[in-house]
Amino acid sequence: MSQKVKASTLPGFLELLPQDQIMFNEMMDTIRRNFEKHGFLPIDTPAIERSEVLLAKGGGNTEKQMYRFKKGDTDMSLRFDLTVPLARYTVEHFNELSFPFRRYHIGKVYRGEKAQRGRFREFYQCDIDTIGNGSIDIANDAEFPVVIYHTFKELGFEDFTIRINNRRLLKGFYESLGISDSVEVLRIVDKIDKIGKENVKSELMELGLNEDQADRIVEFTLIEGSTEEIFKALEDLNIENEIFNIGFNELKQVMNYIEEYDVPSKNCVVDLKIARGLDYYTGTVYETSLDNYPNVGSVCSGGRYDDLASHYTDKKLPGVGLSIGLSRLFYQLNEAKIIQAKKKSLVDLIVIPMDGFIDAGIRLVSKFRNSGIDTIVYTEEGKLGKKFKYADALNIPYVVVIGENEVKTERYTLRNMETGDQDELTVEEIVERLK
């Protein structure tokens, strides 16, 4: 007996059994369908890029996590997100694209980070972005929550909240307090739900802010209420700062457009706590959470950026985008048993031939298939119980057995595998029943 190699995936890589894969694909299809019907165009870029392209922005954590290798003299890496490939794609194909360029991209990305529960080294991202040539209207910022609203609705959720904020609003407010560098402030404020307001205050003071500044930031961040109430409170602050006013105006426009897109106000709210840690974002920012499953965390997020591809081109390419981390979302929903496949089996019927009747079974399958019933035939010999067990394991909803008697009478017992009900029917009657 020869030495065997252990059949195992690498740690940190998600791999599903077929029944879970059906559910995963259903989610992916729903996301894709919603991206497409809102007018985002598909792209699919290579998973491997030149390392120089991926590292153009400068390394840090990203570089450490990259799967990087050489083939011949070429230094290449697996992509770690879909945004850098989008930037490269937009510049490479600039003359062949129409702007605003609205694209979606669903694909695998790779990060060799420490393996931990619910984090994967290979995972699917589902991204939509709209890229402008030179400029892009604020109306685009309103489109993303609309797509997300319809997507999550169709995924089966009622209670989810898309939280919207504007980084210019925050930056302008901090400036009005005399704080010119907002990057670190934003990073701290973004944690307020996790670490609480006292810790935010003390971290802000550690940063060099005085107590009054820190208090006012915390107070501002915690302004709550309906969109109208928040806007009223912001107006009452009487802040005279241009960036604040630009941001406030943008936020008002975005919320107004979202309303005109018929998104219920319960699903889409202003939340001044959403700051997003990344300094990449410059205006509108989004985060989405499932109200009944706070542990799942943010299920999709994004925002507006001023310059997508400054590392590859002098052209100014501002954009807005949003990303769903599908693998992580699926894993968490599945672990918590929140999701169920709409269709547990991809076929409607299995024909089980008695031993020696595979021939008749195939003829019968053909009849069902020609009538539009997705049918398979069990091909192996064996006990009837084993054959039924197979149908059951595959969640196939209906079984027809065929043997000598059925061939003679042309009447077949149709068994509903869920209820156990059986009926003796002709092919036509079975087709009618199943349609």
Added chain:
Amino acid sequence: MSQKVKASTLPGFLELLPQDQIMFNEMMDTIRRNFEKHGFLPIDTPAIERSEVLLAKGGGNTEKQMYRFKKGDTDMSLRFDLTVPLARYTVEHFNELSFPFRRYHIGKVYRGEKAQRGRFREFYQCDIDTIGNGSIDIANDAEFPVVIYHTFKELGFEDFTIRINNRRLLKGFYESLGISDSVEVLRIVDKIDKIGKENVKSELMELGLNEDQADRIVEFTLIEGSTEEIFKALEDLNIENEIFNIGFNELKQVMNYIEEYDVPSKNCVVDLKIARGLDYYTGTVYETSLDNYPNVGSVCSGGRYDDLASHYTDKKLPGVGLSIGLSRLFYQLNEAKIIQAKKKSLVDLIVIPMDGFIDAGIRLVSKFRNSGIDTIVYTEEGKLGKKFKYADALNIPYVVVIGENEVKTERYTLRNMETGDQDELTVEEIVERLK
């Protein structure tokens, strides 16, 4: 101005513009839908595997073409096909799978081979396989041509030929001539369409066969006719060899089942020239070609194998499988302008607001979307001509312009972008027209 990184993909990697991507995805969806309705279950394995797993079978060309790298101490590689991952998957999840295990897998594979026209270093394979636990009935061999028939039909082809042969039949015939090692003979015979019968004869004689053996092999290989005629000719040879008889019987059963599956005999034929170079296959083998596009070559091929996973397990896992090389197929069909997208645009309508009317445009889009018309809005300011050009570039079939007059009258001009026809209609009338 900072130094820019060149925005380019690596050579040998396929990347499509959105309009071509729509077409590519349509093909992939058609393939997937056909795999699913014939009862193949989805799996999706990591693109990265332990190198030891991928190399278990032993290297050769494969090893040289692999993208192999280390992360920490782990030696890993990108998969070069979907068969090795299937073997690993089947063994790893053996106890959780139901046999016969019918799976499909559509995914990217990687081969760092020399770049040449129409060959890619990253490409999609679309595989179906049925794996038995210990054994698997010959009825399964008949299922694959059926799936391929329906898939290519739905892809829009009428004239294609699925060629079927049986390696046992060939092996038994060679044995009856006194040739015990058939591997090299098969490799040579497989080239007969490319190099011609004279060259096959001389190569066989170089291998050590005598002239009579070579002549008889060439003669046998070139037996032609309908299935009945070929079977008659084979019977008339009166070959007394057990392996030949097993193979002949299998071939007869397979062709009989295929007929019972209602596949037209013009699309599925016996062809004794199909030997397949790979020594992996043991029984039934398939190849498929497009009759009107011989240059495209074999568009999908496969066959039966006795032992899927002997490098990982002592369990005997025989199977049958078939693979479509989608990227190459798409590239060739697209280059030859053979294919066209059924739906060139994923949305039905674009609303173009006159400058200053984006607000009204969004309200209008909402009405269309709520009525089930997939609609987008053009968001940027500019000349009307530029906005129409955008609709045209994206192949969006209908345009509605909205400005002061339209807001007042609630009647809109619907323009058919293909014919140029225009009609002044209400929202309800437009919805009716577009549905």
